[in-house]
Amino acid sequence: MGQGEKILGEKRRSLLLQWLKESEKPLTGSDLSRRTNVSRQVIVQDISLLKARNEPIIATSQGYMLFSSDQKDLKHEQIIACKHSPLDTKKELYTIVDHGGTVKDVTVEHPMYGHLTASLFVGNRLEADQFLAKLSTTNASLLSELTSGVHLHTIEANSKPQLEAVINALKEQGFLLEQD
Numbered sequence: 001m002g003q004g005e006k007i008l009g010e011k012r013r014s015l016l017l018q019w020l021k022e023s024e025k026p027l028t029g030s031d032l033s034r035r036t037n038v039s040r041q042v043i044v045q046d047i048s049l050l051k052a053r054n055e056p057i058i059a060t061s062q063g064y065m066l067f068s069s070d071q072k073d074l075k076h077e078q079i080i081a082c083k084h085s086p087l088d089t090k091k092e093l094y095t096i097v098d099h100g101g102t103v104k105d106v107t108v109e110h111p112m113y114g115h116l117t118a119s120l121f122v123g124n125r126l127e128a129d130q131f132l133a134k135l136s137t138t139n140a141s142l143l144s145e146l147t148s149g150v151h152l153h154t155i156e157a158n159s160k161p162q163l164e165a166v167i168n169a170l171k172e173q174g175f176l177l178e179q180d
Contacts, residue, residue: 007036013046017055017066026063026121060121061131076163077104077156080170081177083149086142092175093128096155101166104154108147116143150177 007015016032029047033040047064051057056067084092096103102123110116122128135142144151157163170176 007038012036012038013050016043016046017050020057020064020066023065026060026065028063031063058119058121060119061134062121062127065121075102075156075158076160077154078163078167079107079152079154080167081150081152082144082170082175083151083177084144084175085149086145088175089142089144090128090132091173092170093122093131094125095169095173095175096153096166097122097124097128099166099169100162101155101157104156106143107152107154108143108150110146116146118143 015036019027019032019035029040029043032043036043047057047059057064058067082092093103103120105117105119105121107115107117120131122131134140155163155166157166167176
């Protein structure tokens with residue numbers, strides 16, 4: 001294949017899947033479009049087609065990744081309810097990752113659409129900073145802004161004590177939604 005030559009259809013989707021399987025970090029749509037010499041929109045469509053075939057691809061704020069069921073078996077996870085202002089998002093994310101947790105996703109209960117969930121997979125300060133930078137450069141809003149700061153996170157950690165440490169730290173910071 002010559003440089004600059006487009007990779008077509010099924011061959012391209014097979015390559016995307018192979019690259020996602022081989023990668024230890026998320027791959028951006030821009031990177032994948034450069035590798036295949038097609039537009040980012042074509043990559044988005046390809047990912048949608050692969051997901052429709054039940055390929056376990058998730059879109060995170062850092063890019064696309066393949067979700068392995070092997071990874072899930074090794075982790076402990078819990079859904080937690082949080083409430084804070086957008087200004088405290090960095091502090092919340094840092095609290096979670098500094099205590100060994102990974103923020104898998106965020107969910108809000110929208111009055112019109114029901115549960116809205118976005119995959120995050122933020123597991124360290126660099127990924128938290130990248131998420132916040134992308135939020136800023138895209139001028140996007142946090143999902144929690146739709147619900148006055150109330151949101152759910154699925155948090156995962158390597159052990160139950162580590163998960164408990166994350167939850168206790170969030171409670172100490174006042175980020176957990178307390179029952180009245």
